[in-house]
Amino acid sequence: MGDAVQNTETRESILSINNIEVVYDEVILVLRGISLEVPKGEIVTLLGPNGAGKSTTLKAVSGLLKTEDGEVTKGSIMFKGEAISNRDPDDIVRRGIFQVMEGRRIIEDMTVVENLRLGAYTRRDRGIRDDIDRVFNYFPRLKERTGLAGYLSGGEQQMLAIGRAVMARPEMILLDEPSMGLSPLLVKEVFGIIRNINQEQGITMLLVEQNANMALHCASYGYVMESGKIALDGTSEELLNNEDMKEFYLSGGDKDRKSFKNLKSYKRRKRWM
Amino acid sequence: MNFELLIQLIVNGLIVGTLYGVVAMCFVLIYKSTRVVNFAQGEFLLIGAWTCWAMLVKFELPFYVGFPLTLVFMLVFGIVLQVVVLRPMIGEPIISVIMVTIGLSMFFQALVAWIFGGYTKAFPTVFETASVNIAGLQIETAYLMSMVVSLVIMIGFYFFFKYSRMGLAMRATAFNQQIAQSLGISVKHVFAAAWAISAVVSALAGVVIGMVNGVSSALSFIGIKVFPVVILGGLDSIVGSIVGGLMIGVLENLAEFFDSQWLHFGNMYNIAPFYALVIILMIKPYGLFGTKDIERI
Numbered sequence: 001m002g003d004a005v006q007n008t009e010t011r012e013s014i015l016s017i018n019n020i021e022v023v024y025d026e027v028i029l030v031l032r033g034i035s036l037e038v039p040k041g042e043i044v045t046l047l048g049p050n051g052a053g054k055s056t057t058l059k060a061v062s063g064l065l066k067t068e069d070g071e072v073t074k075g076s077i078m079f080k081g082e083a084i085s086n087r088d089p090d091d092i093v094r095r096g097i098f099q100v101m102e103g104r105r106i107i108e109d110m111t112v113v114e115n116l117r118l119g120a121y122t123r124r125d126r127g128i129r130d131d132i133d134r135v136f137n138y139f140p141r142l143k144e145r146t147g148l149a150g151y152l153s154g155g156e157q158q159m160l161a162i163g164r165a166v167m168a169r170p171e172m173i174l175l176d177e178p179s180m181g182l183s184p185l186l187v188k189e190v191f192g193i194i195r196n197i198n199q200e201q202g203i204t205m206l207l208v209e210q211n212a213n214m215a216l217h218c219a220s221y222g223y224v225m226e227s228g229k230i231a232l233d234g235t236s237e238e239l240l241n242n243e244d245m246k247e248f249y250l251s252g253g254d255k256d257r258k259s260f261k262n263l264k265s266y267k268r269r270k271r272w273m
Numbered sequence: 274m275n276f277e278l279l280i281q282l283i284v285n286g287l288i289v290g291t292l293y294g295v296v297a298m299c300f301v302l303i304y305k306s307t308r309v310v311n312f313a314q315g316e317f318l319l320i321g322a323w324t325c326w327a328m329l330v331k332f333e334l335p336f337y338v339g340f341p342l343t344l345v346f347m348l349v350f351g352i353v354l355q356v357v358v359l360r361p362m363i364g365e366p367i368i369s370v371i372m373v374t375i376g377l378s379m380f381f382q383a384l385v386a387w388i389f390g391g392y393t394k395a396f397p398t399v400f401e402t403a404s405v406n407i408a409g410l411q412i413e414t415a416y417l418m419s420m421v422v423s424l425v426i427m428i429g430f431y432f433f434f435k436y437s438r439m440g441l442a443m444r445a446t447a448f449n450q451q452i453a454q455s456l457g458i459s460v461k462h463v464f465a466a467a468w469a470i471s472a473v474v475s476a477l478a479g480v481v482i483g484m485v486n487g488v489s490s491a492l493s494f495i496g497i498k499v500f501p502v503v504i505l506g507g508l509d510s511i512v513g514s515i516v517g518g519l520m521i522g523v524l525e526n527l528a529e530f531f532d533s534q535w536l537h538f539g540n541m542y543n544i545a546p547f548y549a550l551v552i553i554l555m556i557k558p559y560g561l562f563g564t565k566d567i568e569r570i
Binding site: 062063064067068088089090093094098099101105106107108109110114117118119121122164168 | 438454458
């Protein structure tokens, strides 16, 4: 509380992934020894190019891997001190982890309110109505949409998907590319709300993103994945100032090095892969 | 032309049609949430009607005890059937699952014939007056009751899918199983619930029809008649199954009328729905309300 210095090592991890391997269809090795820690109450981001295995990592945690014939074959996933690898997705939701899947997977032939009520499927308490109002406070524009969710705009669907996660009152939300297909202005809005939810509800978040700049400004710690491995990790400030990160993910770096020929770090990138 | 007969037949058609609609809804419920084409739907009616008959005649229970017990039995029956027979089939090719339900249909028909014999048996009379006269039309009391029961079931289904937790979970599962699972819905529970509800409501329809026509293996023929109904309405549409039920109910009575007046082919009552089935498949293969990308059977 009020402690400006973020020391991740002394903080209690709510989720720790230890050296996991994931295999699809019993043959395709997708994750080759991933380890990461998510401290309670913080936002941690997982960055990397397409096909690096970011989504697979999230699905390994949420159990949705099972629905795609994937399996954690090595290592362990611990949530609040309990091993949760290869459990059924509904069991994991009941334990307090909720995944917002990539591509805003809302139920298109239901209304906004019905989608939100389904988010609270695992809850039995009476606070559901109040929580719907709370979600509308975060996303006021959703309240005006009374038609089917399939007719919402992309940004509104993403908001609904996040709101639905809040409805489950989870301890942790896994967010898979919330910025996908949104305009820069909307991305900013959505990330602002994600931060608000994290701070006000105390929900821990593991955020997978392509938009590294946005994600690192939102998160306290980041991991960079390439080809099924962690290539780099550090606090957000460290990553934002890292030369390689600037080159490959933050679309910055030295202005005079426009061509790949001139990239000193190019070889290093090769080595990661 | 005999107008009185025509109107009487149309009214009968509407009444029978609501029952078809109810059975079709049960069929659609299973198809929508589990993607199983249930060829044993008619046997649910058969088993329900025979169970109720046994409760009332063999165990001599009063109707208000025997009937609820029948429904409880069917609830358990539906769950056990799903868990024991159909759950292991999840992930198998659709044709294998269809073969299993056809097998179930034959098995239950034989089982019921073995236990209860092959003859039609009458229900003990539940209503004191056999038929009532409404605006010059003779309507059997049991049919009138069936109409009321069907309407209550339809309204019940509406509220179930609109407001109940399990109803929403079923719709979510029907939309996309992975999304449903990501919300913490146990697809296994949803499947079991779909079969249980379908069995209970079908049994209800079976008992009602059994009261009018007597209980016999002919009841399972309703399960086959469900096919023209759901294909007309659209395989995955609850509304479609109601509309389709009414249309097929009226159609078969009209066919009967035309046949008795002019054509004299005989048995048009049973055949006409299947002529309609062939025509629908030719011009509107996804039915009136069905979604376009569903698999054809």
